[in-house]
Amino acid sequence: VNLILTDSVKRGASDIHIEPYELEMRVRFRVDGQLATVMTPPLRLKDAITSRLKIMAKLDIAEKRLPQDGRIMIKYKADGKKKELDFRVSTVPTLYGEKVVMRLLDKENLRLDMTKLGFEPESLKKFERNIMKPYGMVLVTGPTGSGKTNTLYSSVATLNTVDTNIMTAEDPVEFQLAGINQVQMKEQIGLNFAAALRAFLRQDPNIILVGEIRDFETAEIGVKAALTGHLVLSTLHTNDAPSTISRLMNMGIEPFLVATSVNLICAQRLVRRICGNCKEELEVPHQALIDAGYTTEEAKTTKIYHGKGCTTCNKRGYKGRTGLYEVMEINDELRELILVGASALELKKKAIEQGMITLRRSGLMKVALGQTTMEEVLRETVL
Structure with missing residues (x-):
């Protein structure tokens, strides 16, 4: 053992x-x-x-x-x-x-440095700008094991100063962080996310972290907290950033509440990083690059790499992981779309027009930088 x-x-x-x-x-x-x-x-x-x-x-x-x-x-x-x-x-x-x-x-594996998670510089700026706001909601979304907890912990570690009161409701508490009031959920005695959130509002918090928004009750109290002068950080399970808005509405939250409370949504995935020791260039047909989402111009100049496998990476060709991020900042134009009940697709289109880097694009940028392989990005993201 x-x-x-x-x-x-x-x-x-x-x-x-x-x-x-x-x-x-x-x-x-x-x-x-x-x-x-x-x-x-x-x-x-x-x-x-x-x-x-x-x-x-x-x-x-x-x-x-x-x-x-x-x-x-x-x-x-x-x-x-x-x-x-x-x-x-x-x-x-x-x-x-x-x-x-x-x-x-x-x-030791917990990376609390936001700059090392894999954010593109522009996306990181947006993310940091929004967690520094005094109130509103910042949501991190993605499947299980996509690094959401790490992103949230990095956020609260960044915000953890002597003059802020940070309360977290977690199930389970994965890492103990000094200076942060962490509360472990106990469903069997009725201490769930909604009950914890209610109690937090009477604890004079500046920042509230809720492990996950699973139901209408938690979502409703979270939104209320965000609208009454608290910064609320939480996670959801959705495929991309725009569909998080639809998910909140499907849970029963009114569009005007979603539009006014949510500041930013960050969708993420983890991909394996190419082993630095056995990295080599790979010949890939142009058409394959274009099919993956590169423009014709980019396809001409992009170099693709992979790891051939060595003792450092146990013959796998990969060592460590990095994040792909899709950061959607909710600005006035998006708020108006949310108010009229626009679909996730319309929101996505508008956000891309405004410069949002999608998960696939974030992956393609990492492939072009030689950080990960095409297979990883195609496995984890959709066009």
Whole structure:
């Protein structure tokens, strides 16, 4: 078990999957967003490994029929430095025993510097300008595992000064940040995002971070907070920035409230970064570049790279990840469109006219800079 945990840190894994099957047991790590098998321990160790992890996570060992959640904190020494590791543990009963998934929450991997997340300079300016506003709503959107939490944490770290009161409602609290009042949700006793938000409004906050807007109630209180002089940061699951507006309206928020409360929406994805050690140029037909979204002019001059795989990147050709960002600042023209109930498509068209860089465009710019590959961008974005 110790080998599995320390090996996951060495390889830079974000998740560990321990899976029992009929004839074998397998351990997989998710590195840079991709799962790969790293070991197949003997089947006879199945129960021992699971029980050991459950004890470490303070779970009920006897309960094998129900899913359970816990946390493991480990202190260890690496390169003469003391390190603290934090794993979020989840068990689920499968046909052949319990499958354990652990999410590694490594503080050192948390990039709290906004300039290092992968924003284009223009998009970063817009984003920073809007989180510095005294009130309104800033929404970060994207699928699970697209780096939304990191972007939000970077934002509050930037805003975390002695003269501001920052309150966060999270499920779960992933990283502990000094100087910020973090509240862990507990659904079983009725402490959900909406209840926490209501309480926050009586706590004299300047900035409120809500882990996720899942329902009408949370959205309604969030909008109310944004309109009464608080800066509200939160996340949603939508495919791009403009469709976030439609999502809020579908939840039941009136268009005039959406138009007046939302300052900015940032959609994001994570793509793998080409390994700097084995990066080489790749021949790609012009037409393929044009099909991907480059103009004919750009296609003539753009150089495409990929990683051929080396020992540094475990023969994968990629090492680390970077973000793609679509930042839509809500200005007066967009507000008017929202008020008349314009569709996400119309909003998108208008925003692009005003210079919004779409997710695909952000990806193409990163490909042209040699930071990521065409496959990654085509996998994560649509035209």
